[in-house]
Amino acid sequence: MANIKAIDKKSKAQSMGMHTEVLTGRTQQKFFNPDEAENFYYFGTYDVDFNKRTELDVMNMSAPEANKEIDNLMSQGYGTIVIKNPQGKHSLGVGILNKLNLIFEGSLGYFGMGSCDGPIVRINGRVGWSCAENLMAGKVVIEKNAGSCFGAAIRGGDLICKGSVGARTGIDMKGGTIIIGGDAGAFTGFMMQRGRIIILGDVGINLGDSMYDGTIFVGGEIGSYGSDAVDSELTLSDQDWLRRKLKVAEIGEDFDVSKMKKIVAGKKLWNYDNLEPTEKKGAI
Amino acid sequence: MCGIAGLIHRGKSSNVGSELQGMLQALKHRGEDSTGYALYGDTDGKNFIMRFKVGENVGEGSSSVMEDVSVYDERKKIVDQTLAEMGAKIVKEERTLPYSLRYEIDFETKDLLDFSQRIESIPGVEILSMGKSLEVIKDLGNAKMVCDRYSLDKLVGTHAIGHARMATESGVDIKSAHPFWGYPFSDVSVVHNGQLTNYWNNRRVLENKGMRFMSECDSELIAVYIAQKMREGASLEEGMKDSLSGLDGVFTYFVATKDSLGMAKDTMAAKPLVLYESDDLVAMGSEEIAIRSVLPHEIDTYDPFDGEVKVWQI
Numbered sequence: 001m002a003n004i005k006a007i008d009k010k011s012k013a014q015s016m017g018m019h020t021e022v023l024t025g026r027t028q029q030k031f032f033n034p035d036e037a038e039n040f041y042y043f044g045t046y047d048v049d050f051n052k053r054t055e056l057d058v059m060n061m062s063a064p065e066a067n068k069e070i071d072n073l074m075s076q077g078y079g080t081i082v083i084k085n086p087q088g089k090h091s092l093g094v095g096i097l098n099k100l101n102l103i104f105e106g107s108l109g110y111f112g113m114g115s116c117d118g119p120i121v122r123i124n125g126r127v128g129w130s131c132a133e134n135l136m137a138g139k140v141v142i143e144k145n146a147g148s149c150f151g152a153a154i155r156g157g158d159l160i161c162k163g164s165v166g167a168r169t170g171i172d173m174k175g176g177t178i179i180i181g182g183d184a185g186a187f188t189g190f191m192m193q194r195g196r197i198i199i200l201g202d203v204g205i206n207l208g209d210s211m212y213d214g215t216i217f218v219g220g221e222i223g224s225y226g227s228d229a230v231d232s233e234l235t236l237s238d239q240d241w242l243r244r245k246l247k248v249a250e251i252g253e254d255f256d257v258s259k260m261k262k263i264v265a266g267k268k269l270w271n272y273d274n275l276e277p278t279e280k281k282g283a284i
Numbered sequence: 285m286c287g288i289a290g291l292i293h294r295g296k297s298s299n300v301g302s303e304l305q306g307m308l309q310a311l312k313h314r315g316e317d318s319t320g321y322a323l324y325g326d327t328d329g330k331n332f333i334m335r336f337k338v339g340e341n342v343g344e345g346s347s348s349v350m351e352d353v354s355v356y357d358e359r360k361k362i363v364d365q366t367l368a369e370m371g372a373k374i375v376k377e378e379r380t381l382p383y384s385l386r387y388e389i390d391f392e393t394k395d396l397l398d399f400s401q402r403i404e405s406i407p408g409v410e411i412l413s414m415g416k417s418l419e420v421i422k423d424l425g426n427a428k429m430v431c432d433r434y435s436l437d438k439l440v441g442t443h444a445i446g447h448a449r450m451a452t453e454s455g456v457d458i459k460s461a462h463p464f465w466g467y468p469f470s471d472v473s474v475v476h477n478g479q480l481t482n483y484w485n486n487r488r489v490l491e492n493k494g495m496r497f498m499s500e501c502d503s504e505l506i507a508v509y510i511a512q513k514m515r516e517g518a519s520l521e522e523g524m525k526d527s528l529s530g531l532d533g534v535f536t537y538f539v540a541t542k543d544s545l546g547m548a549k550d551t552m553a554a555k556p557l558v559l560y561e562s563d564d565l566v567a568m569g570s571e572e573i574a575i576r577s578v579l580p581h582e583i584d585t586y587d588p589f590d591g592e593v594k595v596w597q598i
Contacts, residue, residue: 087580088572106582109572126585128572129556145586148553166587167553186553186590204590205551 044071045098048079059085063092074100088128093121099138110147113140116157129166132159135176141249148185151178154195160249167204170197173214181251187226189216189263198242198260200252208263216263217242219255230266238262285450286477287311288462288557289569290538291578292443292545292596296564297326301431301439306577307569308427308446314570315450317343318461319430320422322473322540325441327417331375331388332470335412336403338363339383341424343456353382355408360385362406367391370399380434386419397468401496410459410498415471417441417542422461442598443545445538447475459499464507467496469514471542476503477570478535478555486530506537521595524548528591538568546595553590560585566596 054073058066066083070093073081080101086092090109093102093116100119104112107125117136122143129147132140135154141162148166151159156176164182168190175195186204189197193212202220209226216229217238242257289307291300301323308319327333338359340348360379367374372391379385393399400411413420419439423430427448431437447462454460466472480486480502487497487505495508509530513523524539524546534554539546547568549557559568560575560583567575572585588594 088576090571090573107572107585125582126572128558144584147556147558147587164586167590183589185587186551204553 046074046077048074048098048100049077050079050099050101052078053080053082054078055082055084057084058089058092059087063089066092067094070096070102074098086125090128093119107144116140126163127161132157135159145182150180151176154178158245158249160251162251164201169199170195170216173197177245179245179249179251183220186223189214189229190226192216198245200255208265211265213265217257218261218263219252219257219259222261222263225263228266229263232262232264234258234260234262285314286462287314287448287570287574288446288475288477288536288538289448289567289574290443290445290475290540290545290547291565291567292540292598294564294566294596294598297440297442299438300324300441300444301436303578304444304446305427305431305437307567307574308448310573310577311448311570312426315448316426317451317456318422318424318449318458319427319447320420320449320462320475321430321436321444321446322413322418322420322463322475323436323439323441323444324417324471324540324542325419325439329416331390332414332416333419334387334389334403334414335420336363336385336387337383337410337412337458338385338408340457340459341381341383343424343451345451346455346457346460348455348457348459351408356382359406359408363403363409366402366406370402372399381423384421384423384434395468396470397494400468404496404498411465411467412458413465413473414468415542418465418471418473418540420463420465420473422447422458422463424456424458424461442543443540445473445475445540445545447477453479454499454501460501462501462503464501464504466507466511466514466539469511471540472507472511472514473540474503474507474510474537476506476535476537478533478537478550480505480531480533480535482532502533503537506531506535506539510539520544520546521593524593524595528593536570543598544595546593547588548593549588549590551591553587557588558585559588559594561596 082103084105086104086106088107088109091111094114096119097117102121104123108127110128111130112127114133118138121140124143126144127146130149133152135157137156139158141160145163146161146165150165150169153172154176155174158177160179162181165184167185169184169188170178171190173192173195178197180199183201184199184203187206188203189208191210192214194214197216200219205223206226208229239257246252338356342348372389375390376388421434462475463473483502510523535550536555536557556570558572
């Protein structure tokens with residue numbers, strides 16, 4: 001196993017699929033200045049107590065009504081909320097910008113958990129298209145299958161599906177990690193710009209098509225490679241990272257990561273030298 | 285955008301009219317310009333059931349026109365006369381709406397092509413479906429409106445497919461609404477969600493082979509394309525698999541026959557489909573909420589992958 005602590009920062013970042021460690025963007029400099037904590041403030045966020053738990057039955061609620069009630073419960077300090085009877089409704093749990101333990105006892109429709117930043121979510125069912133789109137931080141675990149565009153444009157956090165997912169998983173993703181326990185459909189990693197996708201099963205055609213950057217790890221068979229997607233050497237530090245990630249994700253802990261394939265962009269299509277905030281934290 | 289839904293009971297019958305109404309109504313936000321049902325009812329299998337229209341219900345963008353009921357009456361008379369000339373006996377007749385009729389016909393034939401051509405040679409007349417189990421009912425409005433208008437909620441059968449339409453490339457009228465009958469095959473119907481980009485190329489080829497198109501809706505091509513493949517000797521599943529390369533564009537579609545239900549998804553997987561499969565029931569729709577309307581308890585569902593074709597028997 002590679003000794004990650006012994007590797008200098010630049011090499012470590014490169015081995016994890018990131019090209020440089022140079023920060024130049026003003027926004028990101030602000031993000032990492034602890035003296036400017038006010039820049040982290042989100043309007044409409046709450047300090048919640050994880051030990052304060054409640055249940056919410058959304059059977060007879062519309063999605064806006066259910067989301068408004070979740071917001072209301074967070075404003076009362078509830079830090080653990082169990083949602084009963086989601087019944088495949090669309091757009092549940094969107095726009096949560098603070099830490100929260102959120103558990104769905106059932107399946108979600110389209111755009112579930114979209115535009116979130118921080119919650120820890122467990123969905124004891126299936127999710128439809130575009131689950132956790134634009135996720136900034138936090139963790140979303142799906143116990144069953146997921147639809148297409150899973151984790152579209154996420155910028156951070158961990159998105160885990162224990163079953164199989166549809167097409168275009170991680171499309172346009174800009175950071176974070178997506179982990180799939182089963183198979184994935186066509187165009188996985190389409191136009192991904194940063195971050196990592198791990199697929200333990202098989203993956204469909206056009207894997208990583210037009211990817212700018214980032215890394216895709218595949219445990220099973222690959223239908224075909226997309227334009228500009230190429231194989232790369234699976235390093236020891238990759239394997240170490242994969243083992244740790246799968247363990248934390250409670251998925252495929254016994255999986256032989258040494259036989260996984262690593263796919264990266266064959267060309268440097270654009271200069272994406274500025275790391276996302278969460279990736280910066282992970283690399284340091 | 286459009287929404288499609290379908291279900292098949294294996295080894296038993298159920299109230300498929302009411303079940304499909306619930307599924308399509310759950311998808312009404314995907315389009316409610318028109319809604320269509322293809323219901324496979326329990327029958328004795330002796331007579332043909334012909335659903336046909338002698339006029340249009342016209343909405344936005346349609347090239348058709350509303351006509352006087354007397355015009356419909358005149359067309360109906362000609363249909364009755366033509367049936368008599370062909371030796372087809374009308375056993376039962378229902379006129380749900382002035383322009384929409386349902387006939388049960390005692391008629392012996394294995395080739396419906398000549399039969400259909402003669403009926404549809406009457407101006408303004410279109411056969412919506414022909415079969416010994418299939419009944420296609422389609423009209424303007426959402427699923428509940430059409431179901432109530434045609435009293436479909438009591439229909440018992442084994443399987444059904446349906447479509448909630450948002451009109452895009454053709455007008456709001458019955459002729460452009462789904463499902464489409466797989467002319468001239470008995471008991472074949474198709475619904476589709478997506479866009480076909482080689483519609484005119486395929487249409488010209490198929491018309492040269494004697495197939496007919498009643499609308500300019502690209503979805504009709506799927507029904508005609510598969511019907512032509514079956515005429516050439518292909519099975520339903522073979523015809524559907526062939527369509528993955530023969531049809532260009534993005535699509536998810538269902539095809540139903542007297543005893544089977546199939547789905548196909550294009551190689552880009554650009555159109556949604558959620559599927560539930562058990563030993564006694566298969567239910568599928570553009571969104572999971574459609575399936576939830578018939579199976580409210582927690583179930584395992586999944587998205588079929590790109591280029592996937594599946595067929596189930598009753």
